[in-house]
Every structure is written in C-alpha cells, then in structure tokens.
Amino acid sequence: MTGWLDALIQGVLLGGLYALFAAGLSLMFGVMRLVNLAHGDLIVLAAFAILFIASKLGLDPFVAVLVAIPILFVIGFALQHVLLNRALGRDLLPPLLVTFGLSIIIQNGLLQVFSADSQRLRSGAIETSSIQLGGGIAVGVVPLLTLLSAIAVIVLLNLIFYRTPIGRAFRATSDDLEVAQLMGVDIRRIFAVAMGLAFVVITIAALYLGLRANFDPTIGPARLLYAFEAVIIGGLGSFWGTLAGGIVLGLAQTIGARIDPEWQILAGHLAFLVVLVLRPRGLFPRAQD
Amino acid sequence: MPLLQTRGLTAFYGDFKALYGIDTTLEKGETIAIIGANGAGKSTFLKAIAGLIHGAADSVLLDGSPIGARPAADIVKLGIALVPEGRRLFPSLNVEENLLIGGYGRKAPGPWTLDRVYAMFPILKERRVSATPTLSGGQQQMAAIGRALMSNPRILLCDEISLGLAPIIIADIYAALPQIKAEGTSVVLVEQDIVQAMKVADRVYCFQEGRLSLTGRPRDLTREQIHRAYFGS
Numbered sequence: 205m206t207g208w209l210d211a212l213i214q215g216v217l218l219g220g221l222y223a224l225f226a227a228g229l230s231l232m233f234g235v236m237r238l239v240n241l242a243h244g245d246l247i248v249l250a251a252f253a254i255l256f257i258a259s260k261l262g263l264d265p266f267v268a269v270l271v272a273i274p275i276l277f278v279i280g281f282a283l284q285h286v287l288l289n290r291a292l293g294r295d296l297l298p299p300l301l302v303t304f305g306l307s308i309i310i311q312n313g314l315l316q317v318f319s320a321d322s323q324r325l326r327s328g329a330i331e332t333s334s335i336q337l338g339g340g341i342a343v344g345v346v347p348l349l350t351l352l353s354a355i356a357v358i359v360l361l362n363l364i365f366y367r368t369p370i371g372r373a374f375r376a377t378s379d380d381l382e383v384a385q386l387m388g389v390d391i392r393r394i395f396a397v398a399m400g401l402a403f404v405v406i407t408i409a410a411l412y413l414g415l416r417a418n419f420d421p422t423i424g425p426a427r428l429l430y431a432f433e434a435v436i437i438g439g440l441g442s443f444w445g446t447l448a449g450g451i452v453l454g455l456a457q458t459i460g461a462r463i464d465p466e467w468q469i470l471a472g473h474l475a476f477l478v479v480l481v482l483r484p485r486g487l488f489p490r491a492q493d
Numbered sequence: 494m495p496l497l498q499t500r501g502l503t504a505f506y507g508d509f510k511a512l513y514g515i516d517t518t519l520e521k522g523e524t525i526a527i528i529g530a531n532g533a534g535k536s537t538f539l540k541a542i543a544g545l546i547h548g549a550a551d552s553v554l555l556d557g558s559p560i561g562a563r564p565a566a567d568i569v570k571l572g573i574a575l576v577p578e579g580r581r582l583f584p585s586l587n588v589e590e591n592l593l594i595g596g597y598g599r600k601a602p603g604p605w606t607l608d609r610v611y612a613m614f615p616i617l618k619e620r621r622v623s624a625t626p627t628l629s630g631g632q633q634q635m636a637a638i639g640r641a642l643m644s645n646p647r648i649l650l651c652d653e654i655s656l657g658l659a660p661i662i663i664a665d666i667y668a669a670l671p672q673i674k675a676e677g678t679s680v681v682l683v684e685q686d687i688v689q690a691m692k693v694a695d696r697v698y699c700f701q702e703g704r705l706s707l708t709g710r711p712r713d714l715t716r717e718q719i720h721r722a723y724f725g726s
C-alpha cells in the first residue's frame with residue numbers, strides 16, 4: 205500500500221517537471237500558434253548555459269539560473285524577431301521546418317562545444333536531501349521544488365496573461381492577428397516578447413532537468429515528446445491544463461514503473477493515447493478556438 | 494489642408510485590382526459617407542487608410558504627410574481607428590478587456606475613457622465581464638465602436654456598423670454619432686444603408702466597381718443620380 209501511495213506522490217512531483225517542459229511550449233502555441241520542434245533542444249541548450257555560467261563563475265546552479273534567465277530572454281526575443289517571425293504565416297509548414305532545422309543545429313552545436321559527455325548540475329547536499337512524510341514515505345527536496353516552481357510559473361503566466369495590458373495583447377493577438385494590429389499591437393514585437401518569456405520558462409525547466417538527471421546534447425527530442433503530450437493532455441491554450449497534463453503524464457509513468465520498471469515510458473504514452481481517444485481536445489480545452 | 498486625403502488611391506488583392514485611383518478629402522470635424530453596392534471597394538478603401546492593405550505611400554495623406562505605406566499598428570497611433578466590418582471583437586477577452594485593448598497602442602489624452610464609453614452605452618457596463626460571443630449583435634457593435642474610441646482617435650472609420658442589425662438597434666447605434674462628432678472626431682462611414690448614411694453625412698462618395706462614381710452633399714444629390722452611381726446604368 206505504501207508503495208502505491210509513494211508512486212502517486214512521486215508521480216505528481218515528476219508531473220511538475222513535465223509541466224515545466226510543457227509550459228513554454230503551451231505559451232508559444234497559445235500566442236503565435238507556433239509548434240516548436242526545437243523545444244526539447246532549447247531546454248538542453250539552457251541547461252548547458254546554466255552549467256557554463258555555474259562552472260565559469262563558480263556559482264550554485266540556483267544562482268546561475270538567475271544570471272541565465274535575462275540572457276535567455278534576450279536570445280528568445282532575438283530568435284523570434286530575426287528568424288521565426290519570418291517563418292510564421294498562413295502556411296503551417298515553414299515554422300515546422302525551421303524549428304526542425306533549429307533542433308539539428310542546436311544538437312550539433314552543443315556536441316561541438318560541450319562534447320557528447322553526460323553532464324549534471326551540481327548543487328551540493330540539496331540534491332539528495334529529502335523530507336520524511338512518515339509511514340516510510342519521503343519526498344526529495346529537488347522534486348518538491350520542481351513541482352512548486354511549476355505551480356509558481358503557471359500562476360505567474362496566468363497573472364501576466366489575465367491581469368496585464370501585455371497579457372491582453374497576447375490573447376488578442378492569438379484571437380485575431382489583423383484586428384490586434386488595429387489596436388496598435390506590433391505583432392512582431394509581441395511575438396518576440398512572448399518568445400522571450402517562453403525562454404525564461406525554458407531556463408527554469410532546464411535547471412530542474414539538470415539537477416534531477418544527467419543530460420547530454422542528444423536528449424532534447426524525448427523532452428519535446430513529453431512536453432507535447434502534457435500540452436495535448438491538458439488542452440491547448442490553458443496553462444492550468446498544461447500543469448494537469450504534466451501531472452497525468454508523471455502519474456502514468458510512475459504507476460507504470462511500479463507495475464513493471466520497463467513500462468514507465470510506455471505507460472505515459474498510453475495515458476496520452478487514452479486521453480486523445482476520450483477527450484480529443486484535452487482535459488481543459490479553451491472555450492472557443 | 495484637409496485632415497485626411499486620398500490621392501489616386503489604388504489597391505490590389507493579389508492580382509485583383511480593387512480600387513482605381515480614388516480621390517477623397519476629409520476635413521476636421523466632418524463626417525463623410527462612402528456608399529455603394531457589395532464589392533464596390535468600400536471596405537477596401539477603409540482597410541487601405543487603416544494600413545491593413547497598402548498602396549503608394551503618398552496615396553493617403555494625414556495632415557499632408559504620406560501614411561499610405563505605414564503598418565496598421567502605426568496608423569492607430571497616429572489617431573485613425575477602424576471599427577471593422579462584422580465587429581470582430583476578441584472572443585477570449587471580456588467586454589471591458591475589449592474596450593481596454595482599444596487604447597493599447599495610442600495612449601492619447603482625450604475625452605474617451607472607460608467611464609465615458611459606459612455612459613454612452615450603459616448596457617456595456619452591465620455586461621462588462623461577459624464574454625463577447627454572448628452579447629447581442631447590437632451590444633457587440635457598441636463594444637466595437639467603444640473599443641475604437643478608447644484610442645481617442647482624430648478620425649473614426651466605421652465599416653458597415655448597421656449590417657445585420659434590426660432597425661431599432663441601428664437607430665440606437667446611430668444615436669451615438671452626434672456625441673462622437675461633438676468631441677471633434679471626424680468620421681468616415683461605410684454604409685449600404687443609404688438613407689442612414691445620407692442623414693448623418695456632410696458629404697457622400699459613391700463607389701462603383703472600385704471607381705468613384707459620384708460625390709456631393711446629400712441635399713444636392715437626386716435619387717436618380719444616386720441610383721445611377723450605385724448600380725451603373
């Protein structure tokens with residue numbers, strides 16, 4: 205019994221990581237209808253950025269991430285302004301091709317610079333410390349921080365989207381590109397800001413990716429798959445849905461692993477397929493699309 | 494110098510030529526009406542002024558300065574706001590958010606505030622947190638006009654604001670026009686409802702297949718002239 209309860213708790217905590225992977229993707233799709241095939245590689249890129257800053261400046265990863273965030277915001281803003289804005293349009297294919305190409309470029313660029321060696325973000329005792337909940341169940345501090353960060357990110361994104369003028373502009377742009385321009389919204393700039401914001405989320409996701417497991421330049425595409433599944437399970441365009449989607453995926457994986465360790469990944473994909481069959485628009489779809 | 498002027502305004506949709514050298518003027522405080530049958534190029538004319546489609550830079554002049562090549566987001570900052578055909582409110586935004594975003598790009602001081610729009614259209618205040626798809630057609634049109642006014646425009650472009658509305662609702666909507674004009678705002682109305690347009694306009698331009706077919710003051714024009722300009726002969 206304790207084992208199952210433990211699996212549920214660990215599943216929810218793992219879901220926090222997947223929600224962080226997915227939140228940036230959800231934001232990009234929500235504002236600019238961009239399906240970003242390089243998303244997983246961008247998370248890995250950000251993890252290497254944190255690693256680089258942490259080792260060069262001798263900082264703890266939790267401090268290094270604060271240095272990395274503004275840098276990654278600027279990179280995201282520039283990437284959207286210089287490259288992706290040119291690819292977006294009526295046709296869905298160019299952005300898919302461009303982000304697919306970007307994925308290959310990032311993987312190979314990282315291989316060149318950082319080699320294929322497995323890396324890890326080191327933060328001392330916190331990595332292995334845990335909190336005893338009693339009854340033989342313990343939760344790791346880092347997994348708990350991951351989930352709390354995911355919730356904080358979702359709350360902040362919701363505040364930005366529903367309580368600020370730029371959030372209104374994000375939603376208006378998503379609704380009707382042409383009329384948003386009539387309101388004085390500079391589409392290219394608003395997209396670039398949205399991408400910068402998505403990169404901030406990506407950087408936070410990268411911190412926990414690197415703290416919880418080894419990473420190397422090739423693991424991006426698998427993270428992309430989890431992020432996609434979390435977004436689709438939750439329903440496109442809802443941040444809380446994305447959090448729920450991440451948790452469903454995390455739960456399915458840990459429950460699957462509990463039955464048989466080999467079933468972990470498969471169980472996640474099966475849960476995704478079941479949701480697709482039962483609720484094709486996800487658990488929390490937007491009212492109108 | 495006229496407030497707004499088009500000189501030889503020509504517009505294309507791809508290879509299709511929608512406007513053939515349109516010359517118009519709008520003086521400060523004036524209301525002009527653009528009338529004509531479906532497909533005459535009326536909406537295209539407004540879109541060209543609003544920066545949604547582009548002709549030559551000097552084919553649209555604001556205070557004598559060329560603005561024909563400026564993007565839509567710049568045009569609203571210069572003080573020209575469009576109430577688009579079919580209202581096109583943002584469905585993800587509630588009524589108040591739709592009004593607020595009207596002032597997103599142009600933060601000009603002026604008479605139009607949330608309170609002032611609510612005073613003109615009290616029903617919008619009652620429905621301020623409603624989702625816009627739940628509004629009636631007339632309420633949606635009020636919200637669309639209010640949204641455009643929130644930028645405190647010097648020129649208000651209205652595209653078919655009576656389309657699809659019951660006559661009694663149209664009268665309500667048109668009752669707002671004198672208040673808007675009283676604030677010194679100049680108005681360009683595109684209308685299929687000729688009677689309504691003639692009542693409020695200082696001057697009328699009639700379009701026919703992308704060309705200007707008739708210009709004049711409503712009281713100087715005869716039914717026959719308008720009929721010919723509207724339908725051709």
